Amino acid sequence: MIAYLIRRGAAGAAVMLALVVLAFLASHYVGDPVNMMVDSEYVTDAEYDVLREAGGYNRPMHEQFWDFFSGAIRGDFGDSVWQNRPATEIVAERLPATLLLGGVCIVVTFMVAIPAAVISAYWSRSWVATVITTVTTGFASVASFWVALALIFVFAIELKWLPTSGYGQWQHMVLPVIALAIAPIGRFTQILEASVTNELREPYVSTARAKGLRETRVIYRHVLRNALIVGVTLLGGEVIFLLNGAVLIETIFAWPGIGNVALESAQQRDLPVLMASVVLVGLLVVVVNLAVDVAYAAIDPRVRLT
Amino acid sequence: MIVWRFTLREGVTFHNGEPWNAEAAKASFDVLADAELASSLGKVSFVSLFASGMEIVDEMTVDLTTNVPDTEFLGLYMRLGYVGLPPQFVAENGLEALSEQPIGTGPYAFTSWSRGQRVVLERYDGYWEPEVQHWAGVEFITRPEASVRAQTVRAGEAHFAFNIGAEQAKTLSKSIAAGGFQSSSIRLNNTIAPTSDQRVREAINLALDRQAIVDAIFDGTADPLSFFAYQPIDLEPYPYDPDAAAALIEEAGFTGTEVEMVYGENRIPEEVQLAEIYTASLEAIGLRVQLTRLEPQQYNDVGGLPFEEQPALFMETTSSGNYGDVVGALRDKYGCQGSGTYCNPEIEADWAELSTLTGEERAALIQEIAERLHADAPRAWVAGVRQVHGLADFLEPDLPLNAYILLDDVKPA
Numbered sequence: 001m002i003a004y005l006i007r008r009g010a011a012g013a014a015v016m017l018a019l020v021v022l023a024f025l026a027s028h029y030v031g032d033p034v035n036m037m038v039d040s041e042y043v044t045d046a047e048y049d050v051l052r053e054a055g056g057y058n059r060p061m062h063e064q065f066w067d068f069f070s071g072a073i074r075g076d077f078g079d080s081v082w083q084n085r086p087a088t089e090i091v092a093e094r095l096p097a098t099l100l101l102g103g104v105c106i107v108v109t110f111m112v113a114i115p116a117a118v119i120s121a122y123w124s125r126s127w128v129a130t131v132i133t134t135v136t137t138g139f140a141s142v143a144s145f146w147v148a149l150a151l152i153f154v155f156a157i158e159l160k161w162l163p164t165s166g167y168g169q170w171q172h173m174v175l176p177v178i179a180l181a182i183a184p185i186g187r188f189t190q191i192l193e194a195s196v197t198n199e200l201r202e203p204y205v206s207t208a209r210a211k212g213l214r215e216t217r218v219i220y221r222h223v224l225r226n227a228l229i230v231g232v233t234l235l236g237g238e239v240i241f242l243l244n245g246a247v248l249i250e251t252i253f254a255w256p257g258i259g260n261v262a263l264e265s266a267q268q269r270d271l272p273v274l275m276a277s278v279v280l281v282g283l284l285v286v287v288v289n290l291a292v293d294v295a296y297a298a299i300d301p302r303v304r305l306t
Numbered sequence: 307m308i309v310w311r312f313t314l315r316e317g318v319t320f321h322n323g324e325p326w327n328a329e330a331a332k333a334s335f336d337v338l339a340d341a342e343l344a345s346s347l348g349k350v351s352f353v354s355l356f357a358s359g360m361e362i363v364d365e366m367t368v369d370l371t372t373n374v375p376d377t378e379f380l381g382l383y384m385r386l387g388y389v390g391l392p393p394q395f396v397a398e399n400g401l402e403a404l405s406e407q408p409i410g411t412g413p414y415a416f417t418s419w420s421r422g423q424r425v426v427l428e429r430y431d432g433y434w435e436p437e438v439q440h441w442a443g444v445e446f447i448t449r450p451e452a453s454v455r456a457q458t459v460r461a462g463e464a465h466f467a468f469n470i471g472a473e474q475a476k477t478l479s480k481s482i483a484a485g486g487f488q489s490s491s492i493r494l495n496n497t498i499a500p501t502s503d504q505r506v507r508e509a510i511n512l513a514l515d516r517q518a519i520v521d522a523i524f525d526g527t528a529d530p531l532s533f534f535a536y537q538p539i540d541l542e543p544y545p546y547d548p549d550a551a552a553a554l555i556e557e558a559g560f561t562g563t564e565v566e567m568v569y570g571e572n573r574i575p576e577e578v579q580l581a582e583i584y585t586a587s588l589e590a591i592g593l594r595v596q597l598t599r600l601e602p603q604q605y606n607d608v609g610g611l612p613f614e615e616q617p618a619l620f621m622e623t624t625s626s627g628n629y630g631d632v633v634g635a636l637r638d639k640y641g642c643q644g645s646g647t648y649c650n651p652e653i654e655a656d657w658a659e660l661s662t663l664t665g666e667e668r669a670a671l672i673q674e675i676a677e678r679l680h681a682d683a684p685r686a687w688v689a690g691v692r693q694v695h696g697l698a699d700f701l702e703p704d705l706p707l708n709a710y711i712l713l714d715d716v717k718p719a
Contacts, residue, residue: 093421149453156461164461165454166447167423254449256422264422264450 001297008293012286019282020072023275024065028057068275077276080265087272091261091280097167098250098257102242104173105181109238110231112185117192117227118219121200132189139186144245148179148252165253176253180245184238191234195227202226229300236292243281307357310370319432320392321415328362333393335360335370337401355379375662378633413439413713422448438714459696466703466716467696472527475694480701483527486625486693486709488574489534492567492584492686493620495647497613500565500593505558507683510619511544512551513591519583520689523576527694531687532680534626534635539676543687551591561592567619568598570605574623574691581621595619613647620647623691625709632672633660640679648684 034051052058056067071077077087120132155175156164166172199205200223208218246259254260258277265273318326336359357371372379391401392409408416413435414427428443447464449455456474458464467478475481494501494510501507516530532541555561565588569581578599585595598617600608608616626635637657642649653675660671695711697703702719705711 152454152457157457160461164457164463165449166463168420252451252454254423254447254451254454260422260450 005290005294008290012290015286016279016282020069020279023072023278024068027271027275028061028064072275072279077279078272080273081270082268082273083270087270087276088280090273091258091276094256094258094261094277095280097255098243098246098259101173101176101180101246101250101255101257102239104177105184105242106235106238108177108181109184109188112181113188113192113231114224114228116185116189117196118224120189120193121196122219124197133193136186136189139182140190141186142182144179144183145248145252147182148175148249151175151179152252165255167254167256172253172255176249176255179252180242180249183245184241188231188234188238192227192231195230196223199223199227225299229296232292232295232299236289239288240285243284308372308375310372311363312368312370314366314368315434316366318411318434320390320395320411321409321430321432322392322395323432324392324394326390326411327365328368330390330393331368332360332362333396334389334391335368337391337396338388377661377664377668414441414444417443424448440717441713444713456696459698462698465698465701468711469693470696472525472694475527475696478696480697480699481694482697482703482705483692483694484703484705484711485707486711487534487707488623488625488691488693489531489687490574490577490580490623490689490691491531491534491621492688493616493622493647494684494686495613495616495618495620496682496684497647497649498616498618500558500560500563501618503558503560504682505554506560507686508544509551509554509558509591510588510593511683511686512547512554513587514544514584514686514688515546515587516543516688517546519580523579523583524689524691528689528691531690533676533687534624534639534690539673541676541680544683548587548591555592562594564594564596565619566596566598566617567621568600568605568608568617569621570600570602576691577621577623580688584619584621609645613649616647633657636660636672636675640684646684650682650684653678 034048034055034057049058056064068077075088079085080087080090083090116132116136120129123129152164152175155162162171162174165175205218205223208222209215213221243259246255246257247263248259249255250257250259251263258281262274262277262281265271265277312331314327314331320326320330324330339356339359355372355374355376357373361369361371363369390411391404395409396404410416413430413433415430417426417428419425425446426443427445429439429441433439447458449458449464449467452470453474455464455467456470456477459467459478469486470478470481472483475483492510494507496502496507501510520526520528520530530543532543533539552561567581567584567588569577571577581597581599585597588595609620609622624635624639626639638644639646640648640650640653641657642651642654656671656675660668660675663671693709695703695705700719701716703716705715
């Protein structure tokens with residue numbers, strides 16, 4: 001187990017290393033970073049040179065890379081061009097909002113997908129199953145930004161039940177959570193349903209029933225426990241989906257998270273903040289995937305981490 | 307050297323009660339002109355403008371001495387964000403404290419904010435001009451997505467939605483197309499063929515149906531352009547005359563010649579549609595257009611190359627001149643050291659003179675330069691796109707044609 005963790009940790013570190021290198025290349029080789037950060041209309045050549053020097057962009061590339069790299073390892077991406085304070089601080093203070101949104105989305109996904117999958121698998125020939133399959137196929141296929149705008153139109157403009165956007169009260173969370181969770185709910189329900197259907201055919205189900213266990217106990221204690229292993233595996237992928245989706249959803253709903261700050265910094269050409277948010281999101285993905293692998297072993301005793 | 311004397315308004319106070327006077331004005335100027343702070347964006351040329359610091363003449367009078375006469379320095383002064391800072395507060399708490407708790411002399415005082423979400427202001431009772439204080443308080447909320455910004459007005463969560471675009475404005479019962487122009491144009495590179503030939507540049511100008519473009523793409527929220535927008539310049543846009551344009555191209559011997567045109571989506575989303583219309587229009591007069599779309603960073607890099615290495619046609623939308631900085635914008639667009647892929651030594655001599663003139667003389671020289679430039683056609687100006695704002699029904703704003711929106715101008719009906 002420990003050897004496994006060390007190996008996976010090393011692999012994660014390699015991914016982060018590659019990400020930092022790519023982030024550097026994208027920002028320094030694709031074009032001139034100073035040109036990207038300033039509006040050439042309002043900057044004279046003399047000012048341009050001052051900015052190049054202030055940012056250290058006139059030094060040899062390997063020196064710049066080393067600075068960026070050694071800074072990135074310490075979590076230091078320099079100061080924001082706009083806010084004159086550390087980029088890492090700006091991104092870190094947005095982290096809780098993204099984690100809150102993502103966490104609630106995952107909880108909601110499980111709360112909806114598990115009962116839906118069980119009902120659909122258990123009464124697979126009934127009309128309820130047909131409805132669930134149809135709806136979840138739709139859920140898995142729609143674009144989240146379209147759902148977001150449709151939700152705003154219905155619940156904020158027409159019904160006036162909820163605010164269009166914003167942050168601070170529970171009402172603000174309802175629409176972004178629905179918009180972001182709809183696709184994962186669709187995918188989760190479909191895969192869980194298939195998994196539950198498979199498990200229901202296993203001999204241990206007959207054994208459990210033969211022992212005289214109540215049906216709910218058979219389903220929740222035995223079937224679901226095995227079926228959910230696949231759910232945990234999917235979780236890693238869904239977290240990546242949620243972080244990607246957060247850029248759009250957070251922007252639409254003005255949710256002050258990492259996705260929002262990433263887009264904002266790209267638009268304001270605030271390179272240090274953009275780099276910090278890219279690397280932090282990468283780190284989140286690596287950590288979550290590692291956690292999922294460990295959880296996988298904990299849930300399924302057949303899996304040995306060696 | 308020229309001395310600017312400022313007489314300060316009497317009876318103005320900061321929101322924390324400190325008086326606005328010569329001492330406060332000087333302290334505020336010193337912050338703006340601080341060489342350390344000046345290394346940040348755009349302030350280097352500003353600081354080098356002055357021969358010395360601000361000098362206090364008496365309680366309510368200060369002098370500023372600039373190295374060269376520059377009629378636009380007041381505009382620059384404002385754009386760089388000169389604001390009065392309360393000297394006593396700064397002395398006690400440091401300059402940094404103001405970034406968390408701004409204190410000014412305006413009609414509304416800061417009360418609270420939450421980062422990335424909202425800023426709340428309330429009416430300042432000590433303001434010197436109470437008749438422009440139309441509201442008890444003002445709250446700014448941040449909504450990055452234009453369609454959502456528009457919907458906040460529809461849902462009654464906001465009363466003014468900034469810059470939502472013509473398309474979103476249609477979903478609201480009330481909106482206003484104000485200033486803050488974005489001027490769309492094509493730079494015609496006069497340092498390389500075929501656009502080094504004036505006839506080709508004129509032909510390209512004649513090939514574009516500006517009115518049709520404005521109607522079709524911007525839905526009445528833009529105007530056909532003869533020169534960059536919001537300028538006190540009297541010029542008619544080139545007429546739409548594709549036959550004359552084709553004749554000019556043929557006369558110059560460039561029929562069937564390939565020209566490269568690049569564009570990026572740098573300021574307005576309509577750039578793609580504009581590129582397609584331009585291509586069709588130029589092919590109709592006998593040029594063959596090779597159209598290239600560039601990513602933002604490449605677009606900036608290509609736009610910064612030496613003129614002769616840039617493509618013949620470079621699409622550009624700019625907000626130049628929105629803040630009254632006509633001379634700066636002219637020099638940038640048409641100067642040999644500017645960014646406009648146009649260099650004309652005859653006009654080059656006029657810039658220095660232009661920045662020393664005032665009043666009618668200045669207006670006359672600007673008009674004269676503009677006419678010469680218009681005839682030489684270094685650019686095809688096409689559309690001046692206005693900013694469209696969403697409004698609650700009870701608002702009747704009276705917005706100026708520049709990019710500034712003051713709360714004084716956002717009035718109830």
